[in-house]
Every structure is written in C-alpha cells, then in structure tokens.
Amino acid sequence: MPPRVDKEKCDGCKAQHEPLCEQVCPGDLMVLGESKKAYCRSLRDCWDCMSCTKICPVGAIETRIPYQLGYHVAKLIPMMGTDSITWTCIDINGNVEHFRYKNRVEPE
Amino acid sequence: MSKNSPKNLDEIVTEIVETDLLIIGGGNAGCFAAIEAKKVSPGLRVAVMEKAHISRSGATAAGMDAINTYIPEGKTPEDLVRWSRSQVGGGPIREDLALSNAQELNGAVDDLASWGLPIIRGEDGQPEYRGKWDISIHGEQLKPIMAEKAIESGADIYNRVAATNLLMHGDRCVGAMGFGVRDGKFYVFRAKAVIVSTGGACGLYKSYTSDATSSHHQTWMCPFNVGTGYSIGIRQGAEMTSLEQRWVATRTKDHCGPVDTISVGYQSSVINAHGERVLQKHYAHLGGDKAPRYIRANAPMEEWLAGRGPTYADTTNLTPEEAKELKTDYLNERPSFVLFLASRAQDITKEPIEIYGSDPYVVGGHCQSGYWVTIDRMTTVPGLFAAGESAGGTPNKFVGGCAAEGKLAARGAVAYVASVKLPALDEAQVAKEKERVFEPLLRGPEFDGVSPLEMEERMQRLMDEYAGGITQFYRTNEERLDYALKHLKMLRSQVQYLYAKDLHDLMSAHEVIDRLDMAEALAHHLKFRKETRWPGWQTRSDYPEIDPKLDCFVESRLNKETGEIEMFTRPYEQIVPGDRCQP
Numbered sequence A: 001m002p003p004r005v006d007k008e009k010c011d012g013c014k015a016q017h018e019p020l021c022e023q024v025c026p027g028d029l030m031v032l033g034e035s036k037k038a039y040c041r042s043l044r045d046c047w048d049c050m051s052c053t054k055i056c057p058v059g060a061i062e063t064r065i066p067y068q069l070g071y072h073v074a075k076l077i078p079m080m081g082t083d084s085i086t087w088t089c090i091d092i093n094g095n096v097e098h099f100r101y102k103n104r105v106e107p108e
Numbered sequence B: 001m002s003k004n005s006p007k008n009l010d011e012i013v014t015e016i017v018e019t020d021l022l023i024i025g026g027g028n029a030g031c032f033a034a035i036e037a038k039k040v041s042p043g044l045r046v047a048v049m050e051k052a053h054i055s056r057s058g059a060t061a062a063g064m065d066a067i068n069t070y071i072p073e074g075k076t077p078e079d080l081v082r083w084s085r086s087q088v089g090g091g092p093i094r095e096d097l098a099l100s101n102a103q104e105l106n107g108a109v110d111d112l113a114s115w116g117l118p119i120i121r122g123e124d125g126q127p128e129y130r131g132k133w134d135i136s137i138h139g140e141q142l143k144p145i146m147a148e149k150a151i152e153s154g155a156d157i158y159n160r161v162a163a164t165n166l167l168m169h170g171d172r173c174v175g176a177m178g179f180g181v182r183d184g185k186f187y188v189f190r191a192k193a194v195i196v197s198t199g200g201a202c203g204l205y206k207s208y209t210s211d212a213t214s215s216h217h218q219t220w221m222c223p224f225n226v227g228t229g230y231s232i233g234i235r236q237g238a239e240m241t242s243l244e245q246r247w248v249a250t251r252t253k254d255h256c257g258p259v260d261t262i263s264v265g266y267q268s269s270v271i272n273a274h275g276e277r278v279l280q281k282h283y284a285h286l287g288g289d290k291a292p293r294y295i296r297a298n299a300p301m302e303e304w305l306a307g308r309g310p311t312y313a314d315t316t317n318l319t320p321e322e323a324k325e326l327k328t329d330y331l332n333e334r335p336s337f338v339l340f341l342a343s344r345a346q347d348i349t350k351e352p353i354e355i356y357g358s359d360p361y362v363v364g365g366h367c368q369s370g371y372w373v374t375i376d377r378m379t380t381v382p383g384l385f386a387a388g389e390s391a392g393g394t395p396n397k398f399v400g401g402c403a404a405e406g407k408l409a410a411r412g413a414v415a416y417v418a419s420v421k422l423p424a425l426d427e428a429q430v431a432k433e434k435e436r437v438f439e440p441l442l443r444g445p446e447f448d449g450v451s452p453l454e455m456e457e458r459m460q461r462l463m464d465e466y467a468g469g470i471t472q473f474y475r476t477n478e479e480r481l482d483y484a485l486k487h488l489k490m491l492r493s494q495v496q497y498l499y500a501k502d503l504h505d506l507m508s509a510h511e512v513i514d515r516l517d518m519a520e521a522l523a524h525h526l527k528f529r530k531e532t533r534w535p536g537w538q539t540r541s542d543y544p545e546i547d548p549k550l551d552c553f554v555e556s557r558l559n560k561e562t563g564e565i566e567m568f569t570r571p572y573e574q575i576v577p578g579d580r581c582q583p
C-alpha cells in the first residue's frame, strides 16, 4: 500500500544526508529525488508498515490503500509524541476516530 | 542505468571488516544476539550486517501488539513445549531446542519490559494474558527499542549492507560477503563465528493480491525477508530441516494482516457464508476453536473450496469499546488494517471481519523449518550459527522465542570464537564473489536480458500453481513438484540474463537468485514427504493420509560435488513426556 508524498510539505529533511523516510524504509524504497523531495521508487513493493509515514517530521507522507483493495478515500494520520502516539482515522464517509496510547514507558 | 552505477569491477571499492562475531540480520533475534554477546564478552568485536536499517527492519518493522509466548506463573517450560508440540499435531519437533528456548523465554521478554516496552498489566501488576500464553503489549516502538539497545551494546552496526554469501575456509564458515545497497561497496566480513538471523522467506509464492492490484507486497510476512539467510547456507551444504512444514495462516482477506489479534484477543469465532461456526461444526473432533494451528489456518480455505465461503472472524459480538481496543491493537502491529477498514467504511461490531488464507512462507519461528542446529545453535557448517526464524526445529517461537534464541546462539558463538583463529583471507574466493554480486549491474544498458521482477513473478506463479500455493488451496502432488523442479532449474540457468539498473535493482536481483535456491530445496522437501501430515501447511493430494513411517524429520543437504540436493531423515526424540497431541 503505497506511500504518497505531499510535494508542498516535504522539505527533504533539509540538512540530512538522507531524509528520515529514506533512512528507515525496510524495503529501501524511499529516495530523495532530484528536486530534493522524497518519493517511493516502487509503489508496488511497499509493505505498508507506515514507518516512513510515522517518522516524517512534517507530516508529508500518507499511506494509501490501493484502489483495487479499498475505496476512495480513507486516511490514517499518525502523530508521534515522545512516549505516545496519536492516530486520526477518517473513513470514506468522513467519519473520524482518534486513538492515543503510550508506546514507551520509563526504562527500569 | 543510474548515473552513479559503476562501469567495471575495479571502480567498486572492497571494504574488509575484521571482527570476532558477525551477525547477519539485525532483526529481533539479531539485536538480542548482539546485546548478549557484548554482555557475556564485553571485549569481543561484534558486527551486525543489516540489509535495511535496524531501527525499522524485518518482521517487527511496524510494531507488535502481543508477545505470543510468555510463561505464566504456575506453568513450566515443559508445559510450553507440550502446547507447542500439540499445535503442530504432535510434532515431530526438536524438544531439546524447544525446551532450552522456553527456559530462556521469560528473561528475554523481561529485558524488553525493562528497556521501556509497554506491556499491558492488570491491577496486580502482572501481564494481562489475552490467550493461554500470549500477553498484550503496545509494541509500536518494539523495533526501535531493540535497535537502540543493540547500538548501546557497542556492536558495530552496518546498515544497508545485504549479505550475498558466506566466506568459507574449507568446510568452516569464517565470515560473509555482501554489498552496500546505498554506498555500492563490496563488503567482506572476516569473523571467527557467524550468526545468521535473517528471518524467514517471503515471496517464494505468489500472493493472491499481487494480480491486478498496485500492491505486490500485500503479504503477512515482511516481504523484504526473502530467505537469503537459508540460501547462503544451502549453497555451502548446510543441513536444512522440515522446510516442507510451511507456514500458511488465516489472515484478513485482501489485506493479509494478522488474525490472532481478533481470534485470540477477542475470542471471535470463524464463521462461514451460512453463519456456521466452522471449527465447531467441521473440526470438533480435532479440538474446535482449540484445534492445532494448521487446522485452524486451513479451515477458511477449505470452506471456500466446499462452496461455503466467504469466511469471517465474527466480531459482531464486540462492544464499541472493544472494537476500538481491537483497532488500537492493530495500530500497534499492522496499522494499515485500520486504514483498510476505513476504506470499506466497515463497523466491525455490525459486520464481521473477512478472513482468508495467506500465501505460504518458510518461517522457522512459527513452523520448524530452517537450519538443523545443535543445542548451542550451531548449524552443520562449523562456525555458522542460526537463531530466530532462520533456525529450524522449534515451532512457535515468535517475538519472545526469537529473542531468547538470539541469546542462546550468542552464547554458543562466543564460546566457539574462543576456540578458533582467523585464517588468512582467501582472495580468490573474494574476487569470485565480487564478480558474481555485481554482474547484473555491469551488463550495461544495452543488455537484452531479464529484469529481477520478471524472474520473480515467473518463479512465484510457478510455485503457486505447482508447489501448493494459495490458488491451489495449498495442494500439490508428485508430478507438479517435478514440473516445479524442472522449471526452477531452467530459471537458474537464466540467472545469467538478469540485469539491474541500479543498486536497489541489484538487491532485487540477488533476492530472486536466493529465492530460487530456497524454492528448489523446499520443492525437494515437499516431494520427499509422501503423506499429508499438516494439511494446509503440507498437503499432498496424491498422499492424503498420514504415513506413520514418516514420523521423523525430513532433512536436505546440497551435495557440493554433484550440485544435487540429497534428502534423508532423522529420528524424532520425545523428551517431554505426555500425549504428543495434547497441550
């Protein structure tokens, strides 16, 4: 399920040698284009693990369900906190649901 | 051809790394192996070779919502082995390995908790069990947490370096070779011992969603784990066990996400088109909802075959609060399933979740396929150890068991390191591998050949149709397997036509080459087991019954002289007493 990059929002993680999405993608799929914007080099090969979507500091990446599997247009937007994550889910009828939970606890 | 691509071999830098212990694959087991090795032997040089980036790689890249095995108070490691054995129909399993894993298990999970992994606890502070053995976690950060600890341990992490072959000294493993998928260098790791922990093999078979969708990797198992860790051993004549025990699982239809979350976590029953509770109605004699895993895994597909599909996990009894909790679980493990439900505007308290089978995988942390190992987790190749999905013999390892086995393999390897010296580097072997690795990239833009994707798709359809894939309801027979083997050989002879346009493509080229070796070994295993012991996981339509003579391990080994795979058996040894089919 391919990630889409919002070209307006993506800043290529400016000073970084590799943008964060490129650093983490387990499939080596995210790359920095010539225009200094990230893109997914092979949409069909994405595993929809959402690592890129979660790590993007400017919220420029969206994971989409391919149309052949799910209808237009649902959204799932993660917001990373230091020890928690908040998700906003919007279904194809516009119904919104929020989820928030701790994803880290104090190490012992 | 990308503009950065090298024109010839001399342009490619060879980086030689000398270390004591090399770990191939910095996933769940690999991170634990690195941490343990540095803990028991702080002065030891440890290197991790990882094709992705350890912070988000492998099976746990998206996170986890449960640790499937953690021994509760009042239960023993023997109890866990008994349960595990019953899940695979009484085995045979390697009870020596399973026991040692079980003894190490809780300690490994406690490590995770102490590193900051949120484990859901009841008011008494004890982990909350969602089934008999599995505890709930909010494991979205599981992989980053393990990675941080591996880095902290002082191991040298080589991200974006994909292993392609072992470095050998006679019959002994003395390192591994591979290439930098970003920096384009050729890497030679010289090591006194090597642990392979590259996870399982995904993509040997076609997934049913790969036709006519924009999603080729809609698979349950991490599609970037392709089985390289097995293939590099197979090529050196390492003994493999039980590859025919493939992992085929019930998964969410059209998405292929985990289903335990629903069926174990929320006790949802499997129902068919007529609303019948499938396991109670058709599999009551095998335990109903508590039937062995392969029976449960295969049930939805059998319903489809019998004309009683679609099949569902019945979630209509959930309260809205429980439905939200269930979705929270998915967000921790396979978040896109929540998006998938939203793309169907599905309220799971009103409409049940559709389920279906998965494509088959080789995963030695679920089934018991993989390297044959000693109790120290050394393979039959001296100096080469295996852990996690890569090591055979112990089914039902999952997150905790793979972590535990990483520790066990590290201890085995550390002890071995002390007993050996590093031989001189075999330059000829290195030169030969460098040439093999970069060949597809150096063939040039005018080359009239085959793309990695073309070859991958040919192989996947071949395996699906002839070696018991999902479109064939997992069934195969002697003639189909012979056909598969014949065409796998032809594909092998076509590797000389593979071309890669850039380094990413070069990785794909090696992935398909490695899968071909794995697929061939698998087909031989399926052919040898002339019975049906684990329907779904291993179904022979020409031998539909269990053959008591085959109550043993099926083994394979490449004869390096003839180039042929040789098959043999090993006896099963029961260590934990009791009825093998009862938990």
Ligand SMILES: Cc1cc2nc3c(=O)[nH]c(=O)nc-3n(C[C@H](O)[C@H](O)[C@H](O)COP(=O)(O)OP(=O)(O)OC[C@H]3O[C@@H](n4cnc5c(N)ncnc54)[C@H](O)[C@@H]3O)c2cc1C
Pocket (backbone or CB within 6 Å): B024, B025, B026, B027, B028, B029, B030, B049, B050, B051, B052, B054, B057, B058, B059, B060, B064, B065, B066, B067, B068, B069, B161, B162, B163, B164, B197, B198, B199, B200, B220, B221, B222, B224, B225, B226, B228, B229, B258, B333, B334, B365, B366, B387, B388, B389, B390, B397, B398, B399, B400, B402
């Ligand atoms: C979707 C999903 C959900 C799951 N849910 C649960 C659950 O809820 N509870 C539970 O207990 N278990 C669960 N499991 C199982 C569990 O995640 C695995 O059994 C376990 O994490 C595997 O660990 P591993 O170290 O063997 O493999 P991995 O963690 O996959 O590690 C393999 C590593 O090797 C690397 N690698 C591969 N090839 C190469 C190469 N050629 N060179 C260098 N590096 C390479 C990979 O990038 C990866 O980092 C789930 C698995 C999946 C896929």
